Amino acid sequence: MHRVQLHYTLRRDASDALVRHPLIDLLQAVDAHGSISAAARALGLSYRHVWGELKRWEDELGSELILWEKGQSARLSDFGAKLMWAERQAQARLSPQIEALRADLERAFAVAFDPSAHVLTLYASHDDALPALRAHAAAEHNLHLDIRFTGSVDAIAALNEGRCIMAGFHTLTQPDPDSLAARTYKPLLQPGLHKIIGFGRRTQGLIVAPGNPLGLHSLHDVARTGARFVNRPMGSGTRVLLDDLLADAGLSAAALSGYADTEPSHAAVAQAVAAGQADAGLGIELAARSRGLDFVPLAHEDYHLVCLKSALEQPAIQALRATLHSAAWQERMAALAGYTCTRCGDILSLRERLPWWTFRPKKRPIPASDGHR
Known part of the structure; x- marks a missing residue:
């Protein structure tokens, strides 16, 4: 079974995203535009970066994500489509809890950015x-x-x-x-x-x-x-x-x-x-x-x-x-x-x-006699 790890990002500007995985953004772009090059342009990324990330995630997850057939648009594999479905299900079910978690994190980090705190x-x-x-x-x-x-x-x-x-x-x-x-x-x-x-x-x-x-x-x-x-x-x-x-x-x-x-x-x-x-x-x-x-x-x-x-x-x-x-x-x-x-x-x-330490004043040394009273 694959395990899920949660990550968050600190940004100065507002963002509507709650918990998003970067792979899902890649899959959505390829599914919507039908090619890696068009997906890369839509995301503002290079073709090389998108291609490399898709291949890295295929190796990581052990399954194909994108299918190419000569003369046809790129499309998601069955596994890639199921990942998209799982993402939609999770967002629909957990968005209130995710939003509450994000709000709690923002309140906690507000202390770090408040010089009076x-x-x-x-x-x-x-x-x-x-x-x-x-x-x-x-x-x-x-x-x-x-x-x-x-x-x-x-x-x-x-x-x-x-x-x-x-x-x-x-x-x-x-x-x-x-x-x-x-x-x-x-x-x-x-x-x-x-x-x-x-x-x-x-x-x-x-x-x-x-x-x-x-x-x-x-x-x-x-x-x-x-x-x-x-x-x-x-x-x-x-x-x-x-x-x-x-x-x-x-x-x-x-x-x-x-x-x-x-x-x-x-x-x-x-x-x-x-x-x-x-x-x-x-x-x-x-x-x-x-x-x-x-x-x-x-x-x-x-x-x-x-x-x-x-x-x-x-x-x-x-x-x-x-x-x-x-x-x-x-x-x-x-x-x-x-x-x-x-x-x-x-x-x-x-x-x-606490009465555990006693300090006695140092005795002042008696000056040596010089022979005079």
């Missing part, structure tokens, strides 16, 4: 406020966020490897310098090289069924009751948070039934609970409330946006900071369940937000 690539730990920010930034500030949700560790790694301009990760509001979070993130971040842009504070806790039928109010309750737990994957910020909370509670991973069972996002954890596949999972309040589930708060954490210090003056990051500083966005974020704005859009140092 900015695009910012963000790899981020999953957070339900970020899609809301993406919609608000595009509508109100002509800033287009290209968000790729991944684990916190992978997000910062992508930033350090140059695959994105900004990364999103999260920690407890007062993380312990000896926590797993410190051991995880400290090697990936470097004071003086990275800067944090404040985003917001959110609540994480147990996502449970409506009415909390098992009476789960802590991780101890989850362990004691044998409730079916659903976790997040290795490398995710919420997995790091859970392990720190377990350590603080004096519990091991084995104490949770289902610790090895994972879902890729807060929304997926909430859906697993809503579907009865799990009794509880650690996630954000918004994910629980949006699905009519109950929520037991366990921890407050800051969601950080981090970039290289050298990128702070880039227009896209300036546009992002303006968006985060705007009253309209801060009101919208405050309306999201479990979120509050904290230093939203401010440039923050790693040392200010």
Whole structure:
């Protein structure tokens, strides 16, 4: 079976063509004019080019396209005629979808040709406020966020490897310098090289069924009751948070039934609970409330946006900071369940937000005595 590949062309002038294959234009011209030379003149092409393209496509498709008989006009072969028929059928059936696809492509490329528009690539730990920010930034500030949700560790790694301009990760509001979070993130971040842009504070806790039928109010309750737990994957910020909370509670991973069972996002954890596949999972309040589930708060954490210090003056990051500083966005974020704005859009140092680096002032050398008091 022959496969179909779609291609598109960028043009400054308008064109009525939707999805067209150049071979079809050649076949139509030969069918209409009865010779390759006349078809070439109608298309504004050379005879040699049209002849060569027809032969190339015959070799590519393995069938004759044009038939010549001495003293008669050139005509399409049965295969060539069927290609023309297939083209007409496809255009008749798919033209509305093709037109919609073309319009979507034009809207997307309009950003590239708009000098006032900015695009910012963000790899981020999953957070339900970020899609809301993406919609608000595009509508109100002509800033287009290209968000790729991944684990916190992978997000910062992508930033350090140059695959994105900004990364999103999260920690407890007062993380312990000896926590797993410190051991995880400290090697990936470097004071003086990275800067944090404040985003917001959110609540994480147990996502449970409506009415909390098992009476789960802590991780101890989850362990004691044998409730079916659903976790997040290795490398995710919420997995790091859970392990720190377990350590603080004096519990091991084995104490949770289902610790090895994972879902890729807060929304997926909430859906697993809503579907009865799990009794509880650690996630954000918004994910629980949006699905009519109950929520037991366990921890407050800051969601950080981090970039290289050298990128702070880039227009896209300036546009992002303006968006985060705007009253309209801060009101919208405050309306999201479990979120509050904290230093939203401010440039923050790693040392200010994370207690993992200590810098002692250098002692001034004592001048050598010259023998005089």
